[in-house]
Amino acid sequence: MKRCILFALALLPVVTVAAEPKASMSFQGYSGLINTPTATLFTEGTFYLQYGNQVETRDGYRHGDNYNFGIGLWEYVEVSGRLAEYKDSVSGSGPTDLSANIKLGMPFIPKDWFSLALGMQDVGGAANYFDAQYVVASKNLFDDVNVSLGLGKSDSNQGRLDGVFAGIAWQPYEWVKLSAEYDAADTQLALHISSPKSWLNSGIQLTTDLLVSSSNEALKDDFYYGLGLTIPLDFNGANTSSPYREQNSNLVHTQAYSPLDVQSGVIERSATAERLLVLELLAKEGFEAIEVAEADYNTVYVELENHVYNRNQIDGLGVALGILSKHIQHNYSHFKLVLKEREIPILVVKGSLAEYDAFLTDNQPLKLDISTDTFGSQRINTTAALQDSNSLWFKPRITFWPGLVTRVGTEFGVFDASLALISHLEVPLWPGATITAQHTKQIAETTNFKDGEFFADDKQTTGLKQYSVHQTFALPYSIKNMASVGRYRDTYNYLANEVRWQSFAGSHKINLLTARYENQITPEREHYQGCNILFPTCWKKAEPQQRDVIVAKYRYYNAHFNASAEVQVGQYWQQDKGVVVKLERLFGDVTLNLTYKDTKVDNEEANQFIGLGFSIPLTPRKDYNNKYFQVRGKPKWQYSVNTLVGKSHNNLTPGSGDSTQLFYNLDSTFYNNNRLGSEYIYENSNRLRQAYYQAR
Template sequence: MDLRTGIRQRIHQASMALVGLVMLPTAALAQGLGVASVGATGGLTIPSAYVLEQGDMALSLGNYQDPKLGSFNRRQNYSLGFGLLPGVELFGRFTEYTSRQAASPGAPNFRGISDISANIKWQLPIDLQGVPKLAVGVTDISGGAAFFKSKYAVASDEVGPLRWSLGYAQSNPPLGGTVGAKVLDGVFGGAELKLGSSRATLLAETDGTQQHAGLRYYSESLPSLGDAQLVGTLQRSFGATTLAGHFANATSVNVSLVVPLGTADKARQTRTDAAARPLPALDQAVAGAMVATAQDRLDGLARALRATGLDRVRVGMLGNELVVEYENYRYLHNEADALGIVLGLAAEAAPTGTTRINALTRKAGLEVLETSVDVAAYRSFLRDGDAARVKNTLGFGLLPGYDDTAVQWAAGEAGAGRRQTRLRVEVKPLLNYTLGTEFDAFDYSLAANVRSTASLWKGAQVYADVVQRIANSSNIDPGRVFASSRQRNGLKTLALQQSFWLAPRLFASVGAGKFDHDGLGAEGESILFLPWNADTVHFKGSYLRRPDDALSRTTEAYAGSYRLRFSPETWIEAGYEQYTDRSTGPSVVLTRWFGDAAVQLFARKGGNNTFVGLELNLPLTPRQGMGAGPVQLTGTPRYAQSIRTRLTNGGNTGNFVDNGAVRSVNLNYKPEVEMLNSGRIAPADITGQIQRLRESFYLYARDQID
């Protein structure tokens, strides 16, 4: 019996063993998804027909490499995936199969494959009993160098403790050639078996050219990591060969972290009900309210709101309606958190006979949002979590426009609205990087940006950015190949910013001062909120002049766009731009919100260059930060990091590092982030987070009520 026959027999025996194990009385498999080395949810190396849940993010790293691609001393796979739309997952993959050696400073140091690729999978919307899940996908979508390009169709299903997949793929040789290693080509399939009542599974599969077996473990949800799930895999290849036909079996590992970026309303309600200290029954609360005077109640409400860390708190009565003004720089993930605190405390402390609450949200003294609600409905909602009635009583406005003098403000501190915070200090990281170049796998320059902001008059703020470099790779040292990406220390920005409403639905913000260390200029943005829907029109631009250069240089960039809001979670923004390199062309951005995180896919064309990429936006600050005080230290409410690549074509064949090409105008002061809750102030944005309002009250304000 030759070696190949022996291998086939062992595979057959392993398959029969799997079938036998299926007959054991074990629990169903559905406990999570693993990430295959190909950069998609699936088995060890093959994709399955399952996809990430909408709003899930998967980070994965491993060291599997197909031996047909060569022999290298560095074998790394990194992938980042998102459940972008229902039934659609998108993965970005960075592969480093190289043998890098010590090289002279600034000299290329490369042999092998260093590749950035994008993979997409669509699960067909077929949900019929007895019909497996079906999906189609593409790996290594690229207009340039493609080492892993493949198209596939796959079916998957679960039978008791067994999950199986069977598919067919068609691959192209690397770099568009006619010969060479093909990855994921031909018929592929595999099975995953749950081992008894444990959280471990046994996997066996073929990718069309070789076989694999492995052991995988799915952790419980980890509350300390935002209910993320850790998935670890150990695998071994069988029958693997090099292009020369030599056997090259190997053992490899893979670790994935699957993180839900958002939280479902039902989950928020369940957690709040389970952990919250109950409020007094409504009849008891009414009886107690008759003891205190209206002024006592207003005083107590103002003290409670200040105790939660809100600023410029002022309360008063407008007829039989309660009015609360406040500024929030503590709960920076989402204005819904601060609003939930205000509405909850106001509903519980409202004087007897109060019918509605009007909460006015201010930024830099400027009104940006008004929310009103029926008192009785909201008090019931706080107790039972039933949002149906309270949703029907909610009212909204983009610009209040009420008569401030008509409000009977409370006497003393409760009606003063004094500012507690004089200086806000925000700390955020700055990162410049290159990925997968001829010089190294990853070069970077990391710095801290410290912004100090002081409010002056209504809508006016002065701010300064100071940058301190923390670390960088050697290729970014002065005189090296990527020295232009080195972060620069010192005062980067000193500017005065004025924001205002030109009309009830037209917001504008302009700034002037010192920008980019040694330039003088101005920048601004205006946003028109359309009266017939939640769509918006945006105009922004910047002008920068560097007078100290031997030849004075100016940088002018502008953009105009229309934002189409399909829902509070899904936006498409299309427009026309002049980029910072003076090229012009169209741009389109798809934004998907998952809780407080946003994923953006973009395409921008400037002249003969087209760049596509992905940007991840996250709040880098605690959900409840430092409260109002003379000096308030915060993180950033919106940190954005992107990755992009140039689309190559016949007239533009090189995908070179060019940090300055086709860059959109990047405002130093971002009015939407600083003033308008990152653009999420439409009525549907608040109504869609009704359970979050209740949750934030119980998390951060319940203890203010006796």
């Protein structure tokens, strides 16, 4: 195999097309060559995934299962994780380890000078083989060559990154790269191949990394490789401009008038006819609870609820504003649009019809007055109100998503999971009031989640898990309040109240959740398997009959970085007290997040976790919406992996920081998953235009 690879390498110089070396994932999980990092970071907004068969242990390199994943959070910030399984050559099994890495590029250095980066491998870990810190500089030469030089300190028994290391990469084509390195102990030569971006949709690429040769005795004769994917995360392209004016110029003019106007030869419509046309078009799009009226002589007034563009409310807003600006052209100069949820106003948008039409047609800057201070915003002293027949009351809405409970990198295996189908029902009753219920259908599970096994207590089971009644009120100063009562997690009756405040532009947000849960059954006390039940220490701690949860959250959103930082403090479901910090980066409808948890149960040892997670939409941009019912997917499905830090072990430790937040809550239902405010809308203004022309 290696002779074939070397023969292929010999043919590369025959015809070359210079290409600047791109970032690739190393066998260690960070961006780099084979085992060494470079100062070229992962591309911002791109997710990297790799499976490899090389693992490093205290005794040396050997075959094993190595799962790497990473993301370019920003141009100068990269985070990655690694899940390694050390298989014993005799038994075929062994321990696993989950570790995290971070690399920071240094800004303000001219790119034609060099690039500089600092990094840490296995951040905060204790029981690991990968702990290392390093600084590395890289520079591009001759358009297709990149050289790197670095200094590291490492706990590796192989000497990897423990001293001066260096590397060189040559990329003769866009799809192939050859690299050589000295990792402070050994020298390696490798081949990196990627598929052309045109092969797969959305810029997804397949990658292959092959270790050709090494001076390390354990790596000389075996075949080591990595197989991976690179996935751009902004599927909608909401933050990139498009030439809408050219491709839609004809469409704009044909949409300005209805077929009835053309046939009758009447171009100057009355104010009532224009409002009626807008009402009909909004109803046809699937909007509900629509009301179109006249606020004053120059202003058309519109109220509506968007339950069809559920992935992101900004899509529904873009479609509604586009319809207004294209079909109200003769009798009004301005508009006022009130976006509602369960007849509770959540967003007020005001502006000039001509200026918004120029934004759509001529790529002019967006000029809107946007506010979430909606108390008393609904129409007052309006005339000639028209209402549609799309009523929202007592209309069931069912949301489906996969329920996934996992254990990753534990002392019992690489990956264990319990998979279920979750269905969530909502039925609106009256303004602000909704009944909800949630059912779980268990589908599959790995061995360790089966009855009597290690994770049996955490498996998902079939049954009705939750049902609640919610009442939401709008209060002055951008405050909303939701009171809830019902059943939670099978056996707990609960009473909860959530209050939320948001600043005018949406940059700052504060939540306060208070809840009491009372178990309606007395759970049997269980003992540890294989332990003598005559000893008190062999019995598990009894579950509390009553649980009080009090969680306060503060969130700051920065439009320039399109990211948010959130701090939670309080008492959580397991009655642990402490802090949870979350940094979330937005890429269209996909998010990446980093979390840090530090909580403690009274009279017990504190637990600290760091985690890397993501969320993706599991529903189309425009959902199915029948007149009598609706079926949809979850607009923000979340998954994360966590690793214990600050301990002398990586043993399985119960989770912490569970805020008990329901699927139906203020942030998701009324505030577009914290994406409802002028800061976010202006940052993603191109999506308003894109939604009108492409999402319908």
